[in-house]
Amino acid sequence: MSGQEITIVRMAAEHLDAIAALEQQCFSEPWSRSALEEELTNPQAYFVVAVLAGNAAGYAGMHVALDEAYTDNVAVAPEFRRHGIGRALMAALAQQCQASGCRFLSLEVRQSNEAAISLYREMGFREEGRRKRFYRSPEEDALIFTLFFENAG
Numbered sequence: 001m002s003g004q005e006i007t008i009v010r011m012a013a014e015h016l017d018a019i020a021a022l023e024q025q026c027f028s029e030p031w032s033r034s035a036l037e038e039e040l041t042n043p044q045a046y047f048v049v050a051v052l053a054g055n056a057a058g059y060a061g062m063h064v065a066l067d068e069a070y071t072d073n074v075a076v077a078p079e080f081r082r083h084g085i086g087r088a089l090m091a092a093l094a095q096q097c098q099a100s101g102c103r104f105l106s107l108e109v110r111q112s113n114e115a116a117i118s119l120y121r122e123m124g125f126r127e128e129g130r131r132k133r134f135y136r137s138p139e140e141d142a143l144i145f146t147l148f149f150e151n152a153g
Helices: 013-026 033-039 085-099 114-122
Strands: 006-010 045-052 055-065 068-076 104-110 126-135 140-148
Touching: 006 085, 013 033, 013 055, 013 068, 033 045, 045 068, 045 085, 055 085, 068 085, 085 104, 085 114, 104 114, 104 126, 114 140
Parallel strands: 068 104
Antiparallel strands: 006 045, 045 055, 055 068, 104 140, 126 140
8 A cells, every 4th residue: 555645535426336345345234325325415414435546445424413423434445454544534524523613523333343442542532431232243332432622612
């Protein structure tokens, strides 16, 4: 991956096949292509794609309700993990939150996902709670992480 630049762009119809494949690869309960397509016209949705050498290497999405933002999914193709793509995606979501005047960005993460938990902590997210048995296949608790924005309010 050295020398290749990651570009973060808004999700568009041209990304849907790759993102749907990424969902299948990364999640035990993946979103369908049609569910992803619906987000293209949802005014509360903000989805971004990490493009690397012309390919979708990862994506992240959130929904904004009033001054609150909730992350739906963050996925990075296994071959591109540990190269800053997840950080770039989350930074893009956080930047959009701040530009929109959100008070916070919240997300759930599997309690066993140490790499993601480490990233979220490094980015300033705080563990705010736990959802018992939130995930299935396999069943696991979710940790709730929240990033608060000082500019809100």
